[in-house]
Amino acid sequence: MDVKVKILRYNPEVVDEAEWKTYSVTLQPTDRVLDALHKIKWEQDGTLTFRRSCAHGVCGSDAMRINGRNRLACKTLIKDLNPDKEITVEPIKGLTVLKDLVVDMDPFFEAYRAVMPFLVTSGHEPTRERIQSQADRDRFDDTTKCILCAACTTSCPVFWSDGQYFGPQAIVGAHRFIFDSRDEGTEQRLEILNDKEGVWRCRTTFNCTDACPRGIEVTKAIQEVKRALIFRRV
Amino acid sequence: MPSKPAGTLYRGREGMWSWVAHRITGVGIFFFLLVHVLDTALVRVSPHAYNEVIGTYKNPVVGLLEVGLVAAILFHAFNGIRLILIDFWAKGPRYQRQLMIGVGVIWVVLFVPFVIRHLTHVFGG
Numbered sequence: 001m002d003v004k005v006k007i008l009r010y011n012p013e014v015v016d017e018a019e020w021k022t023y024s025v026t027l028q029p030t031d032r033v034l035d036a037l038h039k040i041k042w043e044q045d046g047t048l049t050f051r052r053s054c055a056h057g058v059c060g061s062d063a064m065r066i067n068g069r070n071r072l073a074c075k076t077l078i079k080d081l082n083p084d085k086e087i088t089v090e091p092i093k094g095l096t097v098l099k100d101l102v103v104d105m106d107p108f109f110e111a112y113r114a115v116m117p118f119l120v121t122s123g124h125e126p127t128r129e130r131i132q133s134q135a136d137r138d139r140f141d142d143t144t145k146c147i148l149c150a151a152c153t154t155s156c157p158v159f160w161s162d163g164q165y166f167g168p169q170a171i172v173g174a175h176r177f178i179f180d181s182r183d184e185g186t187e188q189r190l191e192i193l194n195d196k197e198g199v200w201r202c203r204t205t206f207n208c209t210d211a212c213p214r215g216i217e218v219t220k221a222i223q224e225v226k227r228a229l230i231f232r233r234v
Numbered sequence: 235m236p237s238k239p240a241g242t243l244y245r246g247r248e249g250m251w252s253w254v255a256h257r258i259t260g261v262g263i264f265f266f267l268l269v270h271v272l273d274t275a276l277v278r279v280s281p282h283a284y285n286e287v288i289g290t291y292k293n294p295v296v297g298l299l300e301v302g303l304v305a306a307i308l309f310h311a312f313n314g315i316r317l318i319l320i321d322f323w324a325k326g327p328r329y330q331r332q333l334m335i336g337v338g339v340i341w342v343v344l345f346v347p348f349v350i351r352h353l354t355h356v357f358g359g
Contacts, residue, residue, distance in 0.1 A: 206327075
Protein backbone atom coordinates (compact mmCIF):
# COMPACT_ATOMS: atom_id res chain seq x y z
CA MET A 1 0.00 0.00 0.00
CA ASP A 2 1.02 3.60 -0.58
CA VAL A 3 1.72 5.58 2.54
CA LYS A 4 2.51 9.26 2.88
CA VAL A 5 5.23 10.03 5.40
CA LYS A 6 5.65 13.65 6.47
CA ILE A 7 9.05 14.32 8.02
CA LEU A 8 10.30 17.46 9.75
CA ARG A 9 13.57 18.10 7.92
CA TYR A 10 16.30 20.43 9.17
CA ASN A 11 19.77 20.93 7.80
CA PRO A 12 21.63 23.80 9.51
CA GLU A 13 24.22 23.87 6.71
CA VAL A 14 21.61 24.80 4.14
CA VAL A 15 18.72 26.63 5.84
CA ASP A 16 17.96 28.06 9.25
CA GLU A 17 14.47 26.71 9.37
CA ALA A 18 13.07 23.24 9.72
CA GLU A 19 10.49 22.32 7.11
CA TRP A 20 8.01 19.54 6.53
CA LYS A 21 8.60 17.26 3.56
CA THR A 22 6.20 14.60 2.45
CA TYR A 23 7.34 11.34 0.85
CA SER A 24 5.27 8.64 -0.76
CA VAL A 25 6.39 5.09 -0.08
CA THR A 26 5.01 1.65 -0.85
CA LEU A 27 4.89 -0.44 2.28
CA GLN A 28 3.36 -3.53 3.82
CA PRO A 29 0.99 -2.95 6.75
CA THR A 30 3.39 -5.03 8.85
CA ASP A 31 6.37 -2.85 7.95
CA ARG A 32 7.72 -0.54 10.62
CA VAL A 33 8.24 3.20 10.46
CA LEU A 34 11.98 2.49 10.32
CA ASP A 35 11.42 0.54 7.09
CA ALA A 36 9.68 3.61 5.66
CA LEU A 37 12.62 5.82 6.65
CA HIS A 38 15.05 3.33 5.12
CA LYS A 39 13.08 3.25 1.86
CA ILE A 40 13.06 7.04 1.73
CA LYS A 41 16.79 7.30 2.47
CA TRP A 42 17.83 4.49 0.14
CA GLU A 43 15.50 5.12 -2.77
CA GLN A 44 14.38 8.76 -2.71
CA ASP A 45 16.50 11.13 -0.66
CA GLY A 46 19.89 10.05 0.64
CA THR A 47 20.24 13.20 2.73
CA LEU A 48 17.59 12.09 5.22
CA THR A 49 19.41 11.71 8.53
CA PHE A 50 18.37 9.59 11.48
CA ARG A 51 19.97 7.29 14.06
CA ARG A 52 19.40 3.58 14.15
CA SER A 53 21.56 0.68 15.05
CA CYS A 54 20.08 -2.70 15.89
CA ALA A 55 16.68 -1.94 14.31
CA HIS A 56 14.97 -4.34 16.70
CA GLY A 57 14.02 -2.26 19.71
CA VAL A 58 17.05 -3.06 21.83
CA CYS A 59 19.69 -0.39 21.22
CA GLY A 60 17.42 2.60 21.76
CA SER A 61 18.82 4.74 18.96
CA ASP A 62 15.74 5.59 16.93
CA ALA A 63 13.39 7.28 19.34
CA MET A 64 11.41 9.90 17.44
CA ARG A 65 8.04 11.58 17.54
CA ILE A 66 5.67 9.56 15.36
CA ASN A 67 2.18 10.99 14.90
CA GLY A 68 2.86 13.33 17.79
CA ARG A 69 4.00 10.70 20.29
CA ASN A 70 7.46 9.48 21.23
CA ARG A 71 8.01 6.01 19.81
CA LEU A 72 10.83 3.81 18.56
CA ALA A 73 10.66 3.80 14.76
CA CYS A 74 11.74 0.16 14.74
CA LYS A 75 8.89 -0.96 17.00
CA THR A 76 6.04 1.01 15.45
CA LEU A 77 4.07 -0.87 12.81
CA ILE A 78 2.50 1.02 9.93
CA LYS A 79 -0.86 -0.73 10.43
CA ASP A 80 -1.08 0.63 13.98
CA LEU A 81 -0.79 4.22 12.76
CA ASN A 82 -3.88 4.76 10.61
CA PRO A 83 -1.90 4.66 7.33
CA ASP A 84 -4.77 6.21 5.36
CA LYS A 85 -3.60 9.50 6.75
CA GLU A 86 -0.13 11.03 6.56
CA ILE A 87 2.28 9.68 9.14
CA THR A 88 4.22 12.51 10.76
CA VAL A 89 7.77 11.97 11.96
CA GLU A 90 9.61 14.60 14.01
CA PRO A 91 12.71 14.65 16.20
CA ILE A 92 12.15 14.20 19.94
CA LYS A 93 11.40 17.43 21.79
CA GLY A 94 13.52 19.30 24.32
CA LEU A 95 16.98 18.43 22.97
CA THR A 96 18.81 20.48 20.34
CA VAL A 97 18.20 19.21 16.83
CA LEU A 98 21.48 18.65 14.99
CA LYS A 99 20.07 17.46 11.68
CA ASP A 100 16.70 16.07 10.62
CA LEU A 101 15.82 13.46 13.26
CA VAL A 102 19.18 13.51 15.05
CA VAL A 103 19.29 15.40 18.35
CA ASP A 104 22.12 16.23 20.73
CA MET A 105 21.87 13.54 23.41
CA ASP A 106 24.66 14.95 25.63
CA PRO A 107 22.40 16.66 28.23
CA PHE A 108 20.39 13.45 28.45
CA PHE A 109 23.42 11.26 29.15
CA GLU A 110 24.83 13.86 31.56
CA ALA A 111 21.69 13.59 33.67
CA TYR A 112 22.04 9.81 33.63
CA ARG A 113 25.69 9.97 34.74
CA ALA A 114 24.79 12.38 37.53
CA VAL A 115 22.71 9.75 39.36
CA MET A 116 25.67 7.31 39.53
CA PRO A 117 24.15 4.43 37.54
CA PHE A 118 26.60 1.83 38.83
CA LEU A 119 26.91 -0.45 41.83
CA VAL A 120 28.31 1.32 44.90
CA THR A 121 29.67 -0.94 47.66
CA SER A 122 32.13 -0.79 50.52
CA GLY A 123 34.20 -3.35 52.41
CA HIS A 124 35.61 -6.57 51.12
CA GLU A 125 34.48 -7.93 47.82
CA PRO A 126 32.86 -11.33 48.30
CA THR A 127 34.64 -14.25 46.68
CA ARG A 128 31.39 -15.37 45.09
CA GLU A 129 28.40 -13.46 43.75
CA ARG A 130 26.42 -11.01 45.88
CA ILE A 131 23.38 -12.99 46.83
CA GLN A 132 19.90 -11.48 46.61
CA SER A 133 16.47 -12.96 47.24
CA GLN A 134 13.96 -13.13 44.40
CA ALA A 135 11.68 -10.71 46.26
CA ASP A 136 14.51 -8.17 46.55
CA ARG A 137 15.36 -8.61 42.88
CA ASP A 138 11.73 -8.06 41.89
CA ARG A 139 11.64 -4.63 43.53
CA PHE A 140 13.67 -3.01 40.75
CA ASP A 141 13.01 -5.46 37.92
CA ASP A 142 10.92 -2.96 35.95
CA THR A 143 13.63 -0.30 35.82
CA THR A 144 16.35 -2.71 34.64
CA LYS A 145 14.63 -2.78 31.24
CA CYS A 146 15.69 0.75 30.27
CA ILE A 147 17.53 1.09 26.95
CA LEU A 148 18.36 4.83 27.24
CA CYS A 149 16.38 5.82 24.16
CA ALA A 150 15.25 9.15 25.69
CA ALA A 151 11.62 8.65 24.64
CA CYS A 152 10.45 9.27 28.22
CA THR A 153 12.61 12.28 29.05
CA THR A 154 11.71 14.06 25.81
CA SER A 155 7.99 13.39 26.27
CA CYS A 156 8.02 15.26 29.58
CA PRO A 157 6.48 18.78 29.51
CA VAL A 158 8.63 19.76 32.48
CA PHE A 159 11.80 18.75 30.60
CA TRP A 160 10.75 20.74 27.50
CA SER A 161 10.56 23.97 29.47
CA ASP A 162 13.35 23.23 31.97
CA GLY A 163 16.31 21.37 30.52
CA GLN A 164 17.93 21.29 33.97
CA TYR A 165 15.38 18.74 35.21
CA PHE A 166 17.01 15.32 35.53
CA GLY A 167 14.16 13.84 33.52
CA PRO A 168 12.33 10.53 33.84
CA GLN A 169 15.17 8.40 32.45
CA ALA A 170 17.75 9.52 35.01
CA ILE A 171 15.27 8.79 37.79
CA VAL A 172 14.61 5.34 36.32
CA GLY A 173 18.37 4.78 36.22
CA ALA A 174 18.67 5.83 39.86
CA HIS A 175 15.63 3.75 40.88
CA ARG A 176 17.31 0.64 39.51
CA PHE A 177 20.10 1.01 42.14
CA ILE A 178 18.20 2.75 44.96
CA PHE A 179 15.94 -0.28 45.35
CA ASP A 180 18.74 -2.83 44.87
CA SER A 181 19.48 -4.50 48.22
CA ARG A 182 23.14 -5.07 47.21
CA ASP A 183 23.83 -1.39 46.60
CA GLU A 184 25.12 1.01 49.26
CA GLY A 185 24.87 4.30 47.38
CA THR A 186 21.18 4.79 48.08
CA GLU A 187 21.59 7.80 50.39
CA GLN A 188 23.82 9.63 47.90
CA ARG A 189 21.44 9.01 45.01
CA LEU A 190 18.42 10.08 47.04
CA GLU A 191 20.24 13.31 47.97
CA ILE A 192 20.99 13.99 44.30
CA LEU A 193 17.33 13.49 43.38
CA ASN A 194 16.15 15.58 46.35
CA ASP A 195 17.47 18.59 44.41
CA LYS A 196 14.97 21.15 43.18
CA GLU A 197 15.63 19.85 39.66
CA GLY A 198 15.14 16.29 40.90
CA VAL A 199 12.07 14.14 41.47
CA TRP A 200 9.96 17.00 42.85
CA ARG A 201 9.77 18.50 39.38
CA CYS A 202 7.62 15.58 38.27
CA ARG A 203 4.03 16.66 37.60
CA THR A 204 2.73 13.14 36.96
CA THR A 205 1.54 13.75 33.40
CA PHE A 206 2.25 10.08 32.58
CA ASN A 207 3.65 11.03 29.15
CA CYS A 208 6.81 9.09 30.04
CA THR A 209 4.92 5.93 30.99
CA ASP A 210 2.99 6.12 27.72
CA ALA A 211 6.14 6.76 25.67
CA CYS A 212 8.39 4.03 27.11
CA PRO A 213 8.96 1.39 24.39
CA ARG A 214 9.96 -1.10 27.08
CA GLY A 215 6.74 -0.70 29.00
CA ILE A 216 8.46 0.58 32.13
CA GLU A 217 6.01 2.20 34.56
CA VAL A 218 8.18 5.30 34.68
CA THR A 219 5.84 7.52 36.68
CA LYS A 220 5.47 4.76 39.25
CA ALA A 221 9.26 4.52 39.59
CA ILE A 222 9.48 8.30 40.10
CA GLN A 223 6.71 8.11 42.70
CA GLU A 224 8.59 5.35 44.55
CA VAL A 225 11.67 7.56 44.73
CA LYS A 226 9.54 10.46 45.98
CA ARG A 227 8.07 8.26 48.69
CA ALA A 228 11.50 6.93 49.64
CA LEU A 229 12.57 10.56 50.15
CA ILE A 230 9.49 11.55 52.17
CA PHE A 231 9.48 8.54 54.46
CA ARG A 232 13.26 7.98 54.43
CA ARG A 233 12.64 4.33 53.88
CA VAL A 234 13.62 2.35 50.81
CA MET B 235 18.09 25.32 16.65
CA PRO B 236 15.45 25.21 13.94
CA SER B 237 13.17 28.18 14.31
CA LYS B 238 9.98 27.35 12.39
CA PRO B 239 7.85 25.34 12.04
CA ALA B 240 8.08 24.17 15.62
CA GLY B 241 6.44 20.85 14.85
CA THR B 242 3.18 19.43 16.01
CA LEU B 243 1.61 19.51 19.44
CA TYR B 244 2.67 16.56 21.59
CA ARG B 245 -0.22 14.12 21.66
CA GLY B 246 -0.25 13.31 25.33
CA ARG B 247 -3.10 11.41 26.89
CA GLU B 248 -5.44 12.20 29.79
CA GLY B 249 -2.50 12.53 32.17
CA MET B 250 -1.01 15.42 30.23
CA TRP B 251 -4.31 17.16 29.52
CA SER B 252 -5.45 16.89 33.13
CA TRP B 253 -2.16 18.55 34.09
CA VAL B 254 -2.82 21.36 31.59
CA ALA B 255 -6.38 21.76 32.86
CA HIS B 256 -5.16 21.68 36.47
CA ARG B 257 -2.80 24.59 35.76
CA ILE B 258 -5.39 26.65 33.89
CA THR B 259 -8.07 26.15 36.54
CA GLY B 260 -5.46 26.84 39.23
CA VAL B 261 -4.54 30.23 37.74
CA GLY B 262 -8.23 31.01 37.18
CA ILE B 263 -9.11 30.19 40.78
CA PHE B 264 -6.21 32.33 41.98
CA PHE B 265 -7.62 35.39 40.23
CA PHE B 266 -11.07 34.67 41.59
CA LEU B 267 -9.68 34.43 45.13
CA LEU B 268 -7.83 37.70 44.66
CA VAL B 269 -11.05 39.52 43.79
CA HIS B 270 -12.97 37.58 46.39
CA VAL B 271 -10.60 38.55 49.22
CA LEU B 272 -10.73 42.18 48.11
CA ASP B 273 -14.51 42.41 47.91
CA THR B 274 -15.01 40.55 51.17
CA ALA B 275 -12.47 42.83 52.86
CA LEU B 276 -14.68 45.75 51.83
CA VAL B 277 -17.07 44.85 54.63
CA ARG B 278 -14.41 46.09 57.06
CA VAL B 279 -14.28 49.41 55.21
CA SER B 280 -17.99 49.98 55.03
CA PRO B 281 -20.87 47.50 54.95
CA HIS B 282 -22.66 49.83 52.57
CA ALA B 283 -19.85 49.74 50.01
CA TYR B 284 -19.71 45.99 50.41
CA ASN B 285 -23.43 45.63 49.65
CA GLU B 286 -23.09 47.89 46.64
CA VAL B 287 -20.21 45.91 45.15
CA ILE B 288 -21.84 42.55 45.82
CA GLY B 289 -25.03 43.95 44.27
CA THR B 290 -23.25 44.56 40.97
CA TYR B 291 -22.61 40.80 40.76
CA LYS B 292 -26.32 40.09 40.37
CA ASN B 293 -26.42 39.95 36.59
CA PRO B 294 -26.42 37.13 34.04
CA VAL B 295 -22.81 37.67 32.94
CA VAL B 296 -21.47 37.09 36.45
CA GLY B 297 -23.98 34.25 36.76
CA LEU B 298 -22.32 32.53 33.80
CA LEU B 299 -18.86 33.26 35.20
CA GLU B 300 -19.96 31.52 38.38
CA VAL B 301 -20.79 28.43 36.33
CA GLY B 302 -17.21 28.48 35.06
CA LEU B 303 -15.89 29.04 38.57
CA VAL B 304 -17.73 26.05 39.98
CA ALA B 305 -16.63 23.91 37.02
CA ALA B 306 -13.00 24.91 37.60
CA ILE B 307 -13.08 24.42 41.36
CA LEU B 308 -14.76 21.01 41.13
CA PHE B 309 -12.19 19.82 38.62
CA HIS B 310 -9.25 21.30 40.51
CA ALA B 311 -10.38 19.83 43.81
CA PHE B 312 -11.01 16.29 42.64
CA ASN B 313 -8.04 16.17 40.29
CA GLY B 314 -5.98 17.40 43.23
CA ILE B 315 -7.13 14.40 45.24
CA ARG B 316 -6.21 12.20 42.27
CA LEU B 317 -2.71 13.70 42.22
CA ILE B 318 -2.31 13.12 45.97
CA LEU B 319 -3.34 9.49 45.49
CA ILE B 320 -0.87 9.09 42.60
CA ASP B 321 1.97 10.32 44.81
CA PHE B 322 1.04 8.73 48.13
CA TRP B 323 -0.93 5.60 47.34
CA ALA B 324 1.40 2.83 46.10
CA LYS B 325 -1.11 1.68 43.49
CA GLY B 326 -2.01 5.23 42.42
CA PRO B 327 0.19 5.46 39.30
CA ARG B 328 -1.15 2.18 37.97
CA TYR B 329 -4.77 3.26 38.40
CA GLN B 330 -4.36 6.88 37.33
CA ARG B 331 -6.65 6.41 34.34
CA GLN B 332 -9.41 4.92 36.46
CA LEU B 333 -8.91 7.74 38.97
CA MET B 334 -9.29 10.19 36.09
CA ILE B 335 -12.58 8.56 35.11
CA GLY B 336 -13.63 8.84 38.75
CA VAL B 337 -12.83 12.56 38.71
CA GLY B 338 -14.95 12.94 35.57
CA VAL B 339 -17.89 11.04 37.03
CA ILE B 340 -17.89 12.99 40.32
CA TRP B 341 -17.52 16.22 38.35
CA VAL B 342 -20.60 15.49 36.22
CA VAL B 343 -22.66 14.28 39.20
CA LEU B 344 -22.00 17.49 41.13
CA PHE B 345 -21.86 19.95 38.26
CA VAL B 346 -25.03 19.09 36.33
CA PRO B 347 -27.46 19.53 39.28
CA PHE B 348 -25.61 22.72 40.22
CA VAL B 349 -25.95 24.19 36.74
CA ILE B 350 -29.67 23.41 36.60
CA ARG B 351 -30.32 25.00 39.99
CA HIS B 352 -27.97 27.91 39.52
CA LEU B 353 -29.17 28.90 36.06
CA THR B 354 -32.82 28.75 37.12
CA HIS B 355 -31.87 31.28 39.82
CA VAL B 356 -29.88 33.47 37.43
CA PHE B 357 -32.37 33.53 34.56
CA GLY B 358 -35.59 32.56 36.33
CA GLY B 359 -35.43 35.43 38.80
